[in-house]
């Protein structure tokens with residue numbers, strides 16, 4: 190590895206490690222190959238020096254990072270599949286009228302917290318999971334993981350992370366009481382069906398209350414995950430501070446995961462579109478602070494991603510503005526495209 194000043198940089202050199210600016214934002218990702226345009230930008234920004242890959246690095250450690258990432262992904266998928274069985278058992282016991290047993294899920298939530306403490310970059314791993322059926326189980330795992338991650342970004346103590354993990358797992362447990370023909374209906378629900386569906390947070394609260402094994406915070410989070418800041422949510426139509434913080438956190442995690450997943454009735458949406466939707470909703474129905482912390486946290490990991498643009502070009506995300514996490518700077522064909530200003534082109538999907 191060599192540390193080089195901006196004037197020593199040449200096109201074709203590769204970054205040895207992430208460059209993070211003073212505001213804590215990732216500006217250039219590890220592995221980025223520098224172009225002359227990028228070097229000009231680096232000079233403009235007065236970046237003092239960058240670490241560059243040398244021939245020795247390549248010979249000594251050919252694919253160390255890729256291997257470490259692959260191992261982490263493998264561990265993640267193993268935990269994910271095992272937790273799916275635990276959650277299926279929980280839902281089965283509710284459906285057959287048995288009491289809930291927390292033994293398995295206690296261990297599962299501990300493993301979720303360890304996974305996130307080890308590597309916060311879980312979204313690309315979640316995107317590798319292709320759901321064929323049993324959406325509710327997968328969705329419960331994803332919301333649990335995302336809620337723990339958000340709790341961490343909100344600097345909550347470990348006991349809150351654990352309770353948020355449970356809230357994610359159990360937030361839709363009330364769907365066990367919704368008739369399957371309504372729950373799995375591929376078309377729009379009629380008014381009667383929708384009124385039944387809107388009861389699932391109350392059904393869930395009652396199930397958890399009856400079992401009496403989880404704290405009141407978890408029950409409130411599950412009850413309020415469809416409440417909205419402006420009172421437009423259900424089942425109670427609560428507003429702002431009347432909504433439990435866990436309900437607000439799970440609301441964002443729930444929307445993010447639902448929009449990122451393929452469903453019978455629609456295809457998943459690209460992450461930037463989902464982030465933009467959450468950003469728009471943070472002005473009316475979602476908690477603005479929680480949404481912003483989530484979007485800033487999630488978008489840090491978009492730097493380095495390869496994206497397809499609406500004009501057919503392929504580009505690489507090289508910068509995320511801390512205040513505008515849904516509008517990145519993309520390098521495509523040697524040209525910098527700043528999506529905070531760009532209006533004709535959009536990012537269609539992340540492809541790598």
Ligand SMILES: [Fe+2]
Nearest residue numbers: 360361414415
């Ligand atoms: Fe729900």
